Every structure is written in structure tokens, then in C-alpha cells.
Amino acid sequence: MTVDAHPAREIDSCQCLPHTGRVTTSPTVQDRLLLPLAEECCTPLLRQPITARQAADLARMFKALADPTRLRLVSMVAAHEGGEACVCELTEPLGLTQPTISHHLKILVGAGIFTRDKRGVWAYYALVPAALDSLSAVLSPAG
Amino acid sequence: MTVDAHPAREIDSCQCLPHTGRVTTSPTVQDRLLLPLAEECCTPLLRQPITARQAADLARMFKALADPTRLRLVSMVAAHEGGEACVCELTEPLGLTQPTISHHLKILVGAGIFTRDKRGVWAYYALVPAALDSLSAVLSPAG
Numbered sequence: 001m002t003v004d005a006h007p008a009r010e011i012d013s014c015q016c017l018p019h020t021g022r023v024t025t026s027p028t029v030q031d032r033l034l035l036p037l038a039e040e041c042c043t044p045l046l047r048q049p050i051t052a053r054q055a056a057d058l059a060r061m062f063k064a065l066a067d068p069t070r071l072r073l074v075s076m077v078a079a080h081e082g083g084e085a086c087v088c089e090l091t092e093p094l095g096l097t098q099p100t101i102s103h104h105l106k107i108l109v110g111a112g113i114f115t116r117d118k119r120g121v122w123a124y125y126a127l128v129p130a131a132l133d134s135l136s137a138v139l140s141p142a143g
Numbered sequence: 144m145t146v147d148a149h150p151a152r153e154i155d156s157c158q159c160l161p162h163t164g165r166v167t168t169s170p171t172v173q174d175r176l177l178l179p180l181a182e183e184c185c186t187p188l189l190r191q192p193i194t195a196r197q198a199a200d201l202a203r204m205f206k207a208l209a210d211p212t213r214l215r216l217v218s219m220v221a222a223h224e225g226g227e228a229c230v231c232e233l234t235e236p237l238g239l240t241q242p243t244i245s246h247h248l249k250i251l252v253g254a255g256i257f258t259r260d261k262r263g264v265w266a267y268y269a270l271v272p273a274a275l276d277s278l279s280a281v282l283s284p285a286g
Contacts, residue, residue, distance in 0.1 A: 055218075059208075065201075140276070
């Protein structure tokens with residue numbers, strides 16, 4: 001049985017809104033969530049025209065969600081016992097192979113939507129609620 | 144000067160949440176926003192695992208937003224005088240050709256994020272606030 005490779009933690013600059021206090025990620029990732037760039041990239045979409053850079057950052061986040069399998073993974077992990085799941089618990093419900101699931105999980109970790117915690121031979125994935133809160137706020141008229 | 148072709152109004156089944164009363168679209172489009180499918184597709188992502196169909200519908204909406212130019216168009220049109228803009232007013236700020244802008248506008252109309260109203264030789268695009276409200280709610284923990 002193989003374990004998915006540890007994905008590069010290439011946290012996007014748009015990993016913002018740690019305001020809820022519900023960040024469950026590791027200190028390293030959380031530190032990067034607090035990057036000063038966060039405020040710039042998460043300007044609400046409807047308040048004023050966003051810049052090219054803000055648009056590029058936001059587009060990367062939406063791209064991570066623009067896939068049915070990844071949306072189901074987000075939904076499944078969020079609803080899973082303890083708010084986290086192992087890749088081994090996600091393959092069967094989705095009817096996909098482990099490498100495919102791992103590929104999608106890597107994209108979600110790269111976008112800052114999931115954290116990845118390796119324990120023993122398995123990696124456990126958990127939602128970063130602040131990431132979705134951030135996107136929700138970006139789309140809201142009130143920001 | 145050419146006018147962009149009238150896009151097919153292939154409204155996605157996930158054009159939901161007309162609850163705000165702020166829908167500015169034409170009656171035809173609004174009727175389609177009220178499709179019974181709406182409730183099913185806009186189940187909050189974080190409440191319980193979504194179905195494959197709900198994921199496919201949602202992914203189409205996020206895909207429409209997963210592009211920097213389209214995000215800038217949404218932001219620019221929302222902030223434009225009167226909440227609508229002609230394609231001729233959008234090309235210069237983005238530094239792109241009219242056919243390119245029209246291509247992106249067509250995708251946004253197809254996703255139900257913009258309405259298109261042809262007046263004279265120009266088409267005017269306006270945001271459907273309910274579409275973004277819907278996506279914002281989907282990403283919110285409270286739904």
C-alpha cells in the first residue's frame with residue numbers, strides 16, 4: 001500500500017482571513033496564512049474593481065474549487081468525524097483510485113484549503129475553515 | 144465596429160437563491176433562476192457531503208469564476224455606473240481585444256452570473272447578485 005507523496009506546501013498568497021480563530025492548521029502554515037498580502041488579495045469582488053494581481057490570486061483559489069471531485073472532497077472531509085480524513089477513507093466513497101484522490105488533495109493543500117498532517121504511514125487532511133470563509137466574504141456584497 | 148454575438152442562454156441548473164429580491168435580470172432568466180433544481184444544487188458545502196450532481200453544478204459555477212479576466216469583469220461591471228456595462232466600456236481597462244472580452248462575458252452569462260441586454264447595436268451586461276450570494280452561502284459554514 002502506498003502513501004501519497006508529501007505535497008509541496010506552496011501556499012498561495014491568498015490564504016487569508018484567519019479572523020475566525022478556527023484555523024486548525026499547523027503553525028507553519030498558519031504563519032503563512034497571516035501574510036500581509038492576505039488583506040490585499042481578499043478585497044471583496046463587488047466593492048470596487050480588483051487589480052490584476054488580486055484577480056490572479058483569487059482565480060487560483062476558485063480554480064482549486066472548480067472541480068466536482070475536489071468539491072466532494074471538501075464536503076466529505078468537513079463532515080468527517082473529527083473534521084479530518086485519511087486518503088484511505090476517501091477513495092471508496094468517490095470510486096476513484098488513491099493516486100487520483102491524492103492528486104486532488106495535493107491541489108487543495110496547495111491552495112490552502114486543506115492542511116495535511118502525516119501520522120505514521122498515513123496523511124490526514126483537514127479543512128482550513130478560514131480559507132472558505134475568505135472566499136465566501138469575497139463574493140458577498142458586504143465583503 | 145462589430146458587436147459580440149448573442150450568446151446562447153444556456154443557464155446552468157445551479158442558478159439559485161433568488162431570495163434577496165435583488166435580481167436584476169430579465170423575466171426569462173429570472174424564471175430559470177427559480178428552477179426547483181436550485182435548492183438541490185446549492186446545498187452548503189460544509190453541512191453534509193454533497194452529491195456528485197451537486198458537485199458538478201457547483202464546479203461549473205466556480206469554473207466560471209476561476210479566471211482572472213472574468214473576476215475583473217465581475218468586479219468592474221458591479222462597480223460600473225448603473226451596475227451595468229457595455230462590452231465597449233470594458234476592453235480598454237483590461238487591455239484585451241473585444242472578441243476576447245466577449246468570450247469571457249459569454250461564459251459569465253452562461254453561468255448565470257451576468258445578464259445580457261441588447262439595446263441598439265450594443266449589449267449591456269449586468270451582475271445577477273443572487274448568483275454570487277448563492278456561491279457565498281455555499282462556502283459559508285452556516286450555509
